[in-house]
Amino acid sequence: MTGTVEADLEQFTRGDMQAFEALFREYQGEVYGWIVRMVRDPGAAEDLTLETFWRIYRARARFDPRRPFGAWARRIASNLALEHLSRRRAEKPLDPDLPPRAAACAAPDPAVGADVRAKVVAAFGELPVKLRAAATLAMIEETPYAEIAEALGISINGVKSRVFRAVRLLRRSLEKRGVRP
Amino acid sequence: MNERDKSLKELLKRAAGGPADRELKHDLWPEMLRRLEQPPARVPWWDWVLAASLLLCLLLFPETVPAVLYLL
Numbered sequence: 001m002t003g004t005v006e007a008d009l010e011q012f013t014r015g016d017m018q019a020f021e022a023l024f025r026e027y028q029g030e031v032y033g034w035i036v037r038m039v040r041d042p043g044a045a046e047d048l049t050l051e052t053f054w055r056i057y058r059a060r061a062r063f064d065p066r067r068p069f070g071a072w073a074r075r076i077a078s079n080l081a082l083e084h085l086s087r088r089r090a091e092k093p094l095d096p097d098l099p100p101r102a103a104a105c106a107a108p109d110p111a112v113g114a115d116v117r118a119k120v121v122a123a124f125g126e127l128p129v130k131l132r133a134a135a136t137l138a139m140i141e142e143t144p145y146a147e148i149a150e151a152l153g154i155s156i157n158g159v160k161s162r163v164f165r166a167v168r169l170l171r172r173s174l175e176k177r178g179v180r181p
Numbered sequence: 182m183n184e185r186d187k188s189l190k191e192l193l194k195r196a197a198g199g200p201a202d203r204e205l206k207h208d209l210w211p212e213m214l215r216r217l218e219q220p221p222a223r224v225p226w227w228d229w230v231l232a233a234s235l236l237l238c239l240l241l242f243p244e245t246v247p248a249v250l251y252l253l
Contacts, residue, residue: 017217021210024209024210024213025208025210028205028208028209028210029204029205032203032205032209033203033204033205036201036202036203037200037201037203040197040201042202042206046205046209049205049209050209050212050213050216053213054213054216054217057217116192116196117196120192120193120196120197121196121197124193124196124197135193136197139190139193139194140193140194140197140199140200141200141201142200167186167189170189170193171185171189174189179192181185181188181189181191181192
């Protein structure tokens with residue numbers, strides 16, 4: 001280990017494995033924490049964290065050590081999480097009867113009936129991936145818009161627009177299912 | 182966010198079971214190291230032979246290029 005993050009970044013761009021290990025240990029929790037907020041599946045979030053660092057390692061020569069490593073990592077992680085959500089959606093539509101996989105989050109509120117919950121999950125799963133990711137981060141995870149914007153590489157107004165469209169589509173879809181929140 | 186949006190947000194949060202647990206439960210470095218130490222995937226020799234044959238065919242019979250492009 002070289003001591004400071006700045007020194008590690010400098011050495012990492014030159015391919016130093018110890019510097020990469022130091023960065024990995026410093027940022028793995030942060031990257032995982034961000035991905036799990038987006039995909040809400042701990043197993044997938046671990047795989048995507050590894051994939052994020054794998055891509056970071058391969059792209060090390062292009063990284064400018066004067067720029068913040070965390071933001072770069074988070075941008076790569078967000079893109080991977082979006083790809084994962086698209087793939088998951090294409091492979092298997094959300095089964096509304098299934099509980100959240102591997103308990104990334106607490107159990108659903110029992111006050112919300114199973115039927116309503118199934119309808120909400122199904123309606124939410126039908127949202128376009130980018131809208132769903134923005135709505136998950138903003139509405140369920142309560143992440144500040146500025147943080148979402150930076151990670152997704154869009155403006156704060158872009159985030160607001162995605163959340164607004166997600167809410168509108170979700171409401172319409174729920175109303176079709178007989179749920180009026 | 183108006184009242185209707187707030188109630189939708191509440192419903193969504195309750196249906197989803199609230200925010201995800203963001204804590205990483207174990208160190209991922211050993212897995213990362215294993216991945217880094219894996220040899221890069223190699224292209225089987227037979228694929229090289231097929232690619233070379235296709236290229237040779239295209240060079241010898243250029244009139245087949247549109248057909249190949251169409252099939253791609």
